[in-house]
Amino acid sequence: MSELNHECGIVAVYQYGQADQCPISSNHTRNQVSRMVPRMLLDIQNRGQLAAGMTTFKPRDKELLLTHKRLGLVSEAFRMSRKNKYQDLMERHSGPAAIGHVRYATCGKDDPNNAQPFERAHLEKRKWFAFGFNGQLANYAELRNEITSGGDFHLARETDTETLMHLISQVLSVRPDIKMRELLSAISIRLDGAYNIAYLNARGDMFVSRDPQGFRPLCYADRDGFFAAASESVALTNLGFDTSGIRDLPPGSAVTIQDGVLRVEEYSRAAVRSHCFFEWIYFANVCSRLDGQSVYLTRKTLGEELAKQETESKENAIVVPVPDTAKAAAEGMAFEMSIPCLEGLMRHRALGRTFIESEDRDAKARMKYIPLPEVLEGKKVFLVDDTIVRSTTMKVLVEQIRTRGKAAEVHVRVACPPIMAPCFYGIDMPDVGDLFAPRFTDGSIELTREMEEEMARHFNADSLRYLPISSISKAVNTDATNLCQACLTGEYPTQAGQRLYDLSLNAQESCSEDGGSRRLVEGTDSPVLPPSTI
Structure with missing residues (x-):
């Protein structure tokens, strides 16, 4: 249970317009914009250095979604130092839409299965999806217990990312034709914490969303039918977007692309905003702007x-x-x-x-x-x-x-x-x-x-x-x-965050009294804190 302790980054690209040539790069046709993902991930490598990956939408192939993810830096995960291998990889993953992820974890198994994006294959295209997740669910322990106790369910990795995948799957199993904004609304009422998501399904539907309190940064740009989004603005400026055309996604909002139409929609509203100040002073690329601030x-x-x-x-x-x-x-x-x-x-x-x-x-x-x-x-x-x-x-x-x-x-x-x-x-x-x-x-x-x-x-x-x-x-x-x-x-x-802090203080007092290192999990009698508390 160590996979929650990370700071990650997400990117997304989609040429949803009908132009044959990408308006940002003359080197990429409509079905090759996915090649931009490794380059964008390099620009946000500061947000994740343990693993990297991408999922591509391939409408003309039998494998409608194709995911590649590996341990290591972006250059290692995508074999960028081996020109022929990199070009072969990019050719296999060519398509009009893709999402990408870099992962940053502190301990636990260096297991490629914990790299993202996570993909859930299904016979029904609307239920076949992949997503990358940036954030951490403070109520992970509660959600985990709810999922595993409600029927014949099992969590293989015990990460909040896998928990989120189960929640999305549950909604889709009941309402397979649900609109993406409604999907986000349905899962958001069960989540406490930070959760920026880049999502892509086998029908070519995409959304990128920011949690209602805006803990983590997320920005996007759109030009002549070409859309791109990233955790930090530097990834978009280096693609060729002008600074004036890069927008910060408002908290509780999502950019959705479905049937060739792009929309910016609010799916939830929080009483307060809670942008993490630490993003500005430590984690973010110094070239970035977060919510309009350099x-x-x-x-x-x-x-x-x-x-x-x-x-x-x-x-x-x-x-x-x-x-x-x-x-x-x-x-x-x-x-x-x-x-x-x-x-x-x-x-x-x-x-x-x-x-x-x-x-x-x-x-x-x-x-x-x-x-x-x-x-x-x-x-x-x-x-x-x-x-x-x-x-x-x-x-x-x-x-x-x-x-x-x-x-x-x-x-x-x-x-x-x-x-x-x-x-x-x-x-x-x-x-x-x-x-x-x-x-x-x-x-x-x-x-x-x-x-x-x-x-x-x-x-x-x-x-x-x-x-x-x-x-x-x-x-x-x-x-x-x-x-x-x-x-x-x-x-x-948030309430779950405050509860975890109180547990942490109590565990520290117990440690001082007992001379040991006793720790508690929210909602359990386990002597180990959830990984989110280290």
Whole structure:
């Protein structure tokens, strides 16, 4: 039960018009637009590095839907380094419509069967479908128990994606002619959490949908009968769509394509919006725009906010970013303070992000970055990171900058408030007991200087400063009531999310009392939390 702990990305393309040539690419005919999917997935590779896949609609073949998915990066999954094999694969998967997915998981089996899209074959074309899913269902345990207890049903993978496939199948078995908007309405009333979906069936019907609270980003563009959608705008701009033609899909809405007609339809409405702020500060491609807000400018503004609260002397000082996602924040801080921003740390390109890797974390952190004494020696270093989750990487970095880099002082600056709680909506955050900040705050979300000084001593840093929570909504240019900041505040925008957090706190208290690591699953007596809580 480890497949819920992921941040993923979805894409979709469809030449639903009658033109023989794709208006975006003169190299692709109507039946070859599916070839664009691997390219789009490369642009959102930051959202998933464990597996990649695509499903193509092939109206002239016996196999009306054809799915290819493999473990590894996009280039590995699609054999892109082997030109002939890649071309053969693309030829087999040529068609007028396709969906794609990249998956990012933290632990568990590296099983290709857990890669997406998921496909459910059926004799009836309207019941034969495939879909890719980006998000996480906070009420997964409840849905799982409901499905497995209601008749002769079995879940083979125990993932929220498979649960979603069962829910869609149940609706289609009762109402095979249901409209796609109505299908989404029917399943949405049973779901709690984040669930962006790219769906394609054997009749050539497609929808891409965003959950009613808009946790995860999703955008689309349409030109002369050619439609494309992606988790991030960078995948659409690199296809050739002008920025002005790229639209953010409103929460609770879907783009549907059926019988050659494209519609944007609302299927559900939530009382509040809950766009995940962490998308802007960490996960998203810096070239993207999410709900109209530039990722790069958001991160730059966070750095400027860091500079405005700075009290240390600027003499002999430099700003050094932790590569790569903290670069924009470091540049903003340095510009505001009128001191140099230099790359005193180089990232080992063969290693991935360590906060989502559980084995030999300390050793991987030591390998991940290389300090440059030519830049750092004798300097007062303002070390800027986008966030601190478990603290392993930061502790190693401060040590390396002092010993190998020979810096005179190291001042840690975090372009984010402290992470105080897990995420149950699609971003891997550890349980409360594994987070760094709660150990020093006694449950308070407002830090005192004494707390920050104790944290600095933990890292052997000269000082440490976090941003206040108010800086997030300012940088994102969005009212805080429209953002999910549950991992900062412990206040969750859905009922199931709040229940899981309460269980997590109770499990942590039990752990403290018993000296063990007892954890609970919502709705069961199992001593293991659902994977969404790590």
